[in-house]
Amino acid sequence: MTTTDITRRQALAFTTLALTGLPALAQQDFPSKPLRVIVPYAPGGGTDTIGRLMATKLGENWKATVVVENKPGAGGVIGNDMAAKAPADGYTILMAITVMVQHPALMPKLPYDLLKDFQPLAVAARSADLLLVHRDVPANTVEEFVKLAKADPRTYALGSYGNGTSGHIHAAMLNQQAGLDLSIAHYKGAGPLMADLLGGQVKVGFLDATTAAAQVNGGRVKVLGVTGARRSPLAPNAPTFTELGYKSFEPYGWFALFTQAGTPPAIAKKLSDEFVAILAQPEVRKRLEELGLLPGGEPVAEFAKEMRRDLDIWSRVIKEANIKIDQ
Numbered sequence: 547m548t549t550t551d552i553t554r555r556q557a558l559a560f561t562t563l564a565l566t567g568l569p570a571l572a573q574q575d576f577p578s579k580p581l582r583v584i585v586p587y588a589p590g591g592g593t594d595t596i597g598r599l600m601a602t603k604l605g606e607n608w609k610a611t612v613v614v615e616n617k618p619g620a621g622g623v624i625g626n627d628m629a630a631k632a633p634a635d636g637y638t639i640l641m642a643i644t645v646m647v648q649h650p651a652l653m654p655k656l657p658y659d660l661l662k663d664f665q666p667l668a669v670a671a672r673s674a675d676l677l678l679v680h681r682d683v684p685a686n687t688v689e690e691f692v693k694l695a696k697a698d699p700r701t702y703a704l705g706s707y708g709n710g711t712s713g714h715i716h717a718a719m720l721n722q723q724a725g726l727d728l729s730i731a732h733y734k735g736a737g738p739l740m741a742d743l744l745g746g747q748v749k750v751g752f753l754d755a756t757t758a759a760a761q762v763n764g765g766r767v768k769v770l771g772v773t774g775a776r777r778s779p780l781a782p783n784a785p786t787f788t789e790l791g792y793k794s795f796e797p798y799g800w801f802a803l804f805t806q807a808g809t810p811p812a813i814a815k816k817l818s819d820e821f822v823a824i825l826a827q828p829e830v831r832k833r834l835e836e837l838g839l840l841p842g843g844e845p846v847a848e849f850a851k852e853m854r855r856d857l858d859i860w861s862r863v864i865k866e867a868n869i870k871i872d873q
Contacts, residue, residue, distance in 0.1 A: 576636060576813050580611035583639045583803075584632075586625020588618040590737025591707065592756030592837070596670050596801045597641035599833060603824045618734040621645060621710035621871075623656065630658035634808035636817055639667070644799040644860075645711045647853055651861040652710045652871050660857075665814060667803040668821035669842035669849040671834045674774035674798060675716050675752045676781065678767045683749050688771045688790055691750065692724045703729045705743060705751025707736040710871050712799045713752040715860075716773060718869045723792050743767060754799065755780055755838030774798050780838040794863045797856070800842070802849065818846045 581604070585597040598614050605612040617625035622645050632638035646660055658664075677688065685691040695702040704720070706713035709732040717730045731748055733739040736757035742748045744766055755778055761767045762780050769781035773795045777786060787795035803821055805814055824830055825843030834841040842849070 576816060577608065577610050579637065580613055581637050581639065582613045582615055583641055584625050584629045585614060585616050585641045586618065586622040586629075587616065587708065587735030588733075588737050589616050589735075590740070590757070591735040592673065592754040593641055593643055593801060594735070594737065595756055595837065596834075596839075599830070600641065600670060600803065600821065600824065603827070603830060604820060607820060607824065621649070621708035621714070621732070623649065623653070623710075627657045629804065630663040630806065632806060634806035634810075636805055636809050636813035638805065639817070640664070640804040641670075641801065642804055643711070643801055644797075644856065645708065646802075646804075647856040648712065648715060648860045648864065649710055650857065651864040652869065661854075663807055664804045665807045665809065666846055666850050666853060667805055667814065667818040668825060668846055669800050669802040669844065669852075670821070670825060671756075671837075671839035671842050672798040672800045673755045673839050674772045674778050675712055675754055676758050676762070676769050676773075676778065676784070677716075677720070677750070677771045678743060678753055678758060678762075678769060679750045680743060680746055681766055681768055682746070683768070685770065686768060688724075688785075688787070691770055692726065695726055695728055695750075699726070699728055702750050703731045703748055705731045705733060705739045705748040705753075707733055707739050707751075707753060707757075712773075713739075713754075714871070715864065715867070715869055716752045716795065719792070719794065719863075719867050720787075722867055759836070759838045778838060779835075794866065797859055797863075798840070800852075801839075802842075802853075822846070 583597050583601045585594050587593045601612040601614050617628055629638055629640035685694050704717040706717050721728055736753050739751050740757050743751055769784040771787050772778045772784050775796050822843050831841040
């Protein structure tokens, strides 16, 4: 064996060692620069609130800079697309909602592919939507509101927190099943919708529990009904739509964190493990419960299966309700 042969073998061994050690090194060195969390809705809504909570805890735990960027528009598509097209290095995280699995049935021309372009990191929480009316609206039940709206449909446009969101779908379902023909007013997030609801510019709307919590507790809005399989702790006297005889209002919405599908597995795992650990903290779970949410944090593989099931469920619901949006 010549000296040259030994040198070549040593070089190959060192190269192999370096390559096999890269994932561990990448995980160990990550993050080495600021991270950003994209929230595809305006400030002040439930997605923004949860995104900022998760970003703050991540920054504290890792002693890192984590910047929240609000990118509203097109029912979340603009922010989702920005996250999908960001470098797959783990430094861009998306704070997304259930609309991720609703859009494919509503928008055949999406600029991204949910299953090919994203990978889930953690489900932060689950939420029901609440049908809210301004406190001055003379209705205290869904039945009373339906009668009121049929008599004066121009006064009662249904507010939704985004084109193609759960708020939009629930508004369309209520229109169809209650025999209403109300226009649907789409906002760039739950925060702006709540502001107009409080100001009286819109008198009724579907809002997530997180956005609604403070105003419900303060008595500035009334809860007439809730989506989901059981009543909301925010308004235990308000029945579910299922109790009232409406169909397909049972699925919960979720708030979840995603990164790009091509992110190195070691980095994606590090992010996922950290978010699951954050969601196990008692103070985080308490905060989410105070917002009227069901805290998440189960293994990401379970949520990935749930997400695929939700794709099928919402596709059926959207088709049955004949819900369409313009692109």
